[in-house]
Amino acid sequence: MKFLKSCDANFKDELKILKNRGNLDMSKVMPIVQGIIDDVKARGDESLKEQNLKFDKHTKELEISSYEMKKAYDEISTNLKNALNLAYERIKTYHEKQLEKTWLHFDEYGSVLGQKVTPVDRAGLYIPGGKAAYPSSLLMNAIPAIVAGVKEIVVCTPAVGGEINNLLLAALYLLGIKKAFRIGGAGAIAAMAYGTNSIPKVDVITGPGNIFVATAKKMVFGDVNIDMIAGPSEIGVIADESVNPHHVAMDLLSQAEHDELASSFLVTPSEILANKVKDEIYKILPNLKRTEIATKSIENRAAIIVAKDMDETVELMNELAVEHLEIAMDSASDYLARIKHAGAIFLGHYTPEAMGDYLAGPNHTLPTGGTARFYSPLGVYNFIKKSSIISLNKTGFDALSRACMDLALAEGLEAHKLSVEVRTK
Amino acid sequence: MKFLKSCDANFKDELKILKNRGNLDMSKVMPIVQGIIDDVKARGDESLKEQNLKFDKHTKELEISSYEMKKAYDEISTNLKNALNLAYERIKTYHEKQLEKTWLHFDEYGSVLGQKVTPVDRAGLYIPGGKAAYPSSLLMNAIPAIVAGVKEIVVCTPAVGGEINNLLLAALYLLGIKKAFRIGGAGAIAAMAYGTNSIPKVDVITGPGNIFVATAKKMVFGDVNIDMIAGPSEIGVIADESVNPHHVAMDLLSQAEHDELASSFLVTPSEILANKVKDEIYKILPNLKRTEIATKSIENRAAIIVAKDMDETVELMNELAVEHLEIAMDSASDYLARIKHAGAIFLGHYTPEAMGDYLAGPNHTLPTGGTARFYSPLGVYNFIKKSSIISLNKTGFDALSRACMDLALAEGLEAHKLSVEVRTK
Incomplete structure (x- = not known):
């Protein structure tokens, strides 16, 4: 991992490299994705079935039956059922606060001006499968759409080898999703953007995915709306000596285990803490179950930065504009006002990023790679649109x-x- | 123009054609736009100056001086000054109602969850020049950014033959814009997305433009945020026999004069009104100053539809999901609840669409081509972003x-x- 000091001669160049971490090079996959989109437009379900055979090695029905969902929900442990329901309730409560109301304003002549809020008719949620399946992503994408009042929610997820994670199926049941399909990648995005015999055309597509999914989302943008174009996950931690270095190390590693391309940053005014956290990371790393992924991520995409003081620490973190920002220190909330760019801000000693991934309440679909400068977390606002009113x-x-x-x-x-x-x- | 009845045998096919009006074929201009973007990235201001010479036939400075703005403002008539100031005040008052606040929510344990609202650091506004210059577009793009609290606003507009519309310059002065540049098309979008020596890199790009601008906006999306991808302007009118048919005809024509590709629709349950409006249109059309443009638009892109009843009228208008929707009839507001998809809704006999273009208050940058199904009018929300708070x-x-x-x-x-x-x- 990189160990930098803001007073280093080459620091500006190093910072620039860290800031450019988000560059997704779509040019290579674009022709492939265009081919898939064209094929789905032309041949619909036939194209999707072929893709399932080719990429995910199965010939199962496209549509996931409600029977499968119910069965999975019945089968999971009581602990998981409770955890899923707790997450559902907390995420729902948070997102209900985001609901916007239609408003009217009367000018000095008594004319009426206003803004009408309407949910989109149909939303399409993409939930990755493959390497790891994330039922939590389904909750995080579906609940804002449900709260927004979207009538028809469509879910697409790849069934690698024909299999779908049982907890994901259970979550489909819990959420009451009626239309879910076994299809992944660019094919799923194309199907939801343009419709096939089985899969309805939607108005908004949300959800994370690999470079093929991200590229497809960009290419269909304009024909449908999308939430954002997201890359690998990342964390930034601001801390001082009031923190337990073991905790910080664990939080950085919890990001690193996601993906070889995940980034983890610690920015601190304390060189002592910086060194302690570094030591902790290398102590824990070899013992992790996902040590291979985490090690690559830490080696190539992690940085510890020692700043002059807290002012510079905050400034550097704003420049990095990270997806997850922890301020893990006493009186963390004192710095809230000065944080300009971050997907989600985790404050204090008892708010590890993982809590936000599952059940704190706010969404875990967040802008990555510095795009927190202009994108917001996924929210109810992604599933509504406004009409001006003039009378x-x-x-x-x-x-x-x-x-x-x-x-x-x-x-x-x-x-x-x-x-x-x-x-x- | 098309004169359709919903009971016609081929009506479904005709409706499908009208619904597909928004298809922008970007494939042909994409390689050209990619070339321009790459060149601006590589050569910055030099590329922009070359483009100005090639497309707009001038060698003037890129930056518009504050002296030019002030001079123009001093030169325009008192009437126009008053009109501009009235528009500014009304647009500002409306958009201030859109301002969102940072909120906190406390859960049953006393933990803190919330949403922080922050303006983007820099916004880039594209204002078309060429065929017609629209100072009103500058007001409509700049005011939401100002209200959002954006610190640095950058404006790009082409100076065809080196000239910029005086009223546009005056509006730049009125708005207090410090950074405005003579550059149009894809070059302007690339410059604002990636920055040059003269033009700062921005976080969000908004504003209307031709197919090159729309394509460039789509291509830079993800590296910056954009408002929407918009096509030619359009109007839909719902009316019954309570309306003056001359007024409806005039409103349809006010859209048609914008652009040969503009669309105008009347949907009404009254065949009598339908015929009267049609007659009025052809009576007025040859006498308009912009008769050539308006005639092409009316001939190729206008339709009058006679529906079964008001229920079907509203349903058809939701399917068309138009940019500007007038409900020009008695008790127009009775139908407001049932309008699901429209950029802006104009109610009653005294709300011609033109009022919304200039100074009713709401934004005139609106989703076109059926994208009102998922896009919102330009607003303060385009210039802010949110960060979740978890403590x-x-x-x-x-x-x-x-x-x-x-x-x-x-x-x-x-x-x-x-x-x-x-x-x-």
Whole structure:
């Protein structure tokens, strides 16, 4: 891992490399993805079945039956059932706070202006399978859509070797999902964007995925809406000597175990803490079950940065604009106001990032690779859209008509002016 | 123009054609746009200057000086000054209602969950020039960014033949824009997305444009955020016999004069009104200043649809999901609840669409081509982003730790589980 000091001569260059961590090179997979999209548009379900045979080695039905979901839910342990239900309730409670209301505003003439909030008709959720299956991702994608009031929710997930994780099936049952399909990758995105005989065309597609999924989402954007284009997961920790270095090391490693390309950063004003955390990481690393993945991630994508002071620490973390930001120290919330760019902010000694992954309540689908500069966490707002409302009364119309006609004429749009003028008579 | 009845045998096919009006074929311009983006990335300002010479035939400075802005503002008529200021105030008042607040929520353990709202650091606004210059678009793009609290706003607009519309310059002055540049098309989008020596890299790019601009926006999406991918403008009118058919005709024509590719639809349960509006359109059309554009638009992209009744009228308009929707009839607001998909909804006899273009208050940058199914009007929300806040106290942590560890283990993420476990000791 990199061990940097902000006073190092080459620090600016090193920081630039860390800031550029998010560059997804789509150019190589783009032609492949375009081919898949075109094929799904042309041949629909037939194309999807072929993809399942080719990539996931199975010939099972596309649609996942409600029987399979119910059976899985009945089979999981009581502990897991309780955990799933607790997560469901907490995520739902949080996202309900995000619900926006239609509002009206009355101007000085009594004319009505407003904003109407409507859920999209259909949402498509992509849930990765493969290497690891994440039932928690299903909860995190489905619950905001349910809270938004989306009538029809479609789920696509790959069934590698024909198998789907039992806990994922159980979560489908718990959420009451009626339409779920065994299909992954770019094919799933194309199917939801354009529709097939089995899979309905949706309005919004959300959810994480590999480079093929991310590229497909970008390519269908505009024909449907998408949540964001996300890359590998990452964590940034701000800490001082008030923290237990073992805890920080564990949190960095919990990110590193996700993916060889996951990034973990510690920024601290304390060189003593920096060294302790580094030692802890290398002590724990070889004993982890996912040591191979975590080691590659730590070796190639992790950095510990020693900053001048807390001011510079916060500044550097804003520059990195990480997905998960922990401020693991006493009086962590003192720094909240100054955090500008982060997907989710975890405060204090009892908020390991893992809690946010499962059941703290906020969404775990978050902007990565520095895109927290402009993307938000997945939320209810991804599943609604707004319509402006304008209703002028005669008084309001009269008060505005002259200025409106002047502006229309100045822009050379005579018919615009006339559409106002005819009403003044 | 098309004159359709919902009871016609081929109506479903005709409706399908109208619904597919938004298909932007980017495949042809994509290689050109990619070339421009690569060139701007490689050669920065030099590339932009070359483009200005090639496309807009001028060699002026890239940056528009504050002197030019001030001079233009001083030169415009008092009427226009007043109109511009009235528009500014009304648009600002409306968009201030969209401001979202950071909120906190306390769970039953006293743990803190919340959502922090932060403006993006830099916004880039694209304002078309060329055929027509739209100072109103500058107001509509800049004001939500200002209200959101964006510190640095960058404007790009083409100076065809070196000239920029005086009212646009005056609006730049009124808005207090410090950084504006003479550059249009894909080059402007690339410059704002990746930065050059003169033009700062931004976080969000908004604003309308032609197919090159739309394609460039899609291609840089992910490296920056964008508002939406928009196509030609459009209007849909719902009316019955309570309306003056001349008014409806004028409103349809005010859309048609924008662009040969603009679409205008009337859906009504009254065949009598349908015929009257049609007659009015052809009576007014030849006398319009922009008759050539409007005639092509009306001939190729307009439709009058006679529906069975008001229920079907509303249903058809939801299927069309138009950018501007007028309900021009008595008790128009009775139908508001049932409108699901529309960029902006104009109610009653005194709300011609043109009022929304300039100074009713709501934004005139709206989703087109049926994308009102999933996009919202441009708003303050395009210039902010959210960060989740999670701060568990010891009690909250203890209450959740068991379930969190169970879920982490079920997903095979041991280090996630350990990061919780170490804190239970």
